[in-house]
Amino acid sequence: MTEGTSPYTSAEFQGRVAIVTGAAAGVGLATVELLLGRGARVVAQDIDEQVAELESRFPDRVVAVIGDVAEEDVATRSVRTATERLGRLDILVNNAGQTLNKPLIDTSREDWDAIMAVNARGNFLQSREAFRAMKEAGNVGAIVSVASFTATVALPEGSAYTASKGAIAQLMKVVAVEGAPHGIRANAVAPGVVDTGFLDAIRPDGQEYLRSFGHVHPLGRIAQPAEVAEAIAYLASDRASFITGALLAVDGGYTAL
Numbered sequence: 001m002t003e004g005t006s007p008y009t010s011a012e013f014q015g016r017v018a019i020v021t022g023a024a025a026g027v028g029l030a031t032v033e034l035l036l037g038r039g040a041r042v043v044a045q046d047i048d049e050q051v052a053e054l055e056s057r058f059p060d061r062v063v064a065v066i067g068d069v070a071e072e073d074v075a076t077r078s079v080r081t082a083t084e085r086l087g088r089l090d091i092l093v094n095n096a097g098q099t100l101n102k103p104l105i106d107t108s109r110e111d112w113d114a115i116m117a118v119n120a121r122g123n124f125l126q127s128r129e130a131f132r133a134m135k136e137a138g139n140v141g142a143i144v145s146v147a148s149f150t151a152t153v154a155l156p157e158g159s160a161y162t163a164s165k166g167a168i169a170q171l172m173k174v175v176a177v178e179g180a181p182h183g184i185r186a187n188a189v190a191p192g193v194v195d196t197g198f199l200d201a202i203r204p205d206g207q208e209y210l211r212s213f214g215h216v217h218p219l220g221r222i223a224q225p226a227e228v229a230e231a232i233a234y235l236a237s238d239r240a241s242f243i244t245g246a247l248l249a250v251d252g253g254y255t256a257l
Contacts (some may be wrong), residue, residue: 012237014039017086019078021069021126022096024048026196027146030225031093031232036061038233043082045069046096069096069122075129083133091236092130094123094145094168104159112160119164120171127175131184140183142236145172146228147188149251165190169247176245185244187235192251193222218253 018035022028023044032042036058044054045065055064063081067074082089098118100111127143134141148165155162168188175186193213214221231250234240249255 010038012038012233013091016040016090017043017082017088018091018093018236019043019045019082019089019126019130020093020095021045021078021122022146023054023064024051027191027194027225027228027232028093028095029054030229031095032062034226034229034233035091035236040091041086043078043086045074045078068118069126070117072125075122075125078126079129079133083137088137088139089130089133090139090141092126092141092143093232093236094126094143095232096122097146097164099158099161101157101161102159103157107159115160115164116167119161120167123168124171127171127186131175131179134179134184135182138182141179141185142240143172143175143179143184143186144232144235145169145186145188146232147172147190147247149190149192149249149254151188151190151247153255172247173245180244185235185240187240187243187246187248189228189231189235189248189250190255191223191228191231192217192254194228195222195224216254217251218256221252223250223252 013035018040020028020032020042023032024046032044035042041061043063043065044051047068049066052064054062063085065078065081098115100115123145145168147168150162151165151169172186172188179186193210228250231248
């Protein structure tokens with residue numbers, strides 16, 4: 001869905017400030033562009049220095065933070081950037097992630113730790129710091145994390161990745177329960193296979209490999225980043241004001257089978 005065909009107002013997030021991790025490409029980039037298109041200002045965080053291009057493109061609307069989401073100082077820096085440079089924090093989108101395709105018996109402790117550091121620890125650190133800032137400011141806030149269909153179903157050769165996504169889904173339930181008295185909602189989206197460059201770093205045929213999974217989704221194709229971004233925006237918006245602690249499937253019917 002393009003901005004021109006969206007049924008929602010372009011001012012839906014006017015006056016609000018969001019942090020989006022993993023913002024340089026894929027679902028993260030699509031989410032940044034959608035939020036900007038609907039009025040938000042954004043702290044775009046990524047380990048990839050390419051994220052700075054967003055600040056160049058939108059100098060009054062985007063501030064880039066470069067760093068590893070698994071590091072504690074990156075979470076504090078992102079939140080401080082939002083509150084000090086942009087004046088507030090209303091939305092956190094935990095999108096940064098890594099994947100790994102290895103049989104269980106070939107997965108090393110180092111493999112496990114690396115995936116958990118980015119996907120689970122990074123999500124925890126960003127959520128903790130955003131929660132603290134929202135609570136202290138008395139803001140009604142929304143935290144949305146990108147989990148996966150693998151949070152609820154098994155993915156062969158994905159022990160570390162699947163476990164990390166399950167951890168994200170469960171963490172959001174805890175954040176939702178603790179955040180409710182303060183007006184802070186927390187939810188997660190669970191995408192199926194998405195057409196991004198996610199696997200390019202570990203497979204020369206990454207995008208072709210992803211598209212080959214289209215037939216396993218009842219809708220007959222894989223998702224586009226903008227479709228996942230729409231679900232994220234919905235959960236971050238006032239349209240989802242009575243939704244918290246949810247895991248929203250965005251998987252073309254995969255987990256309905």
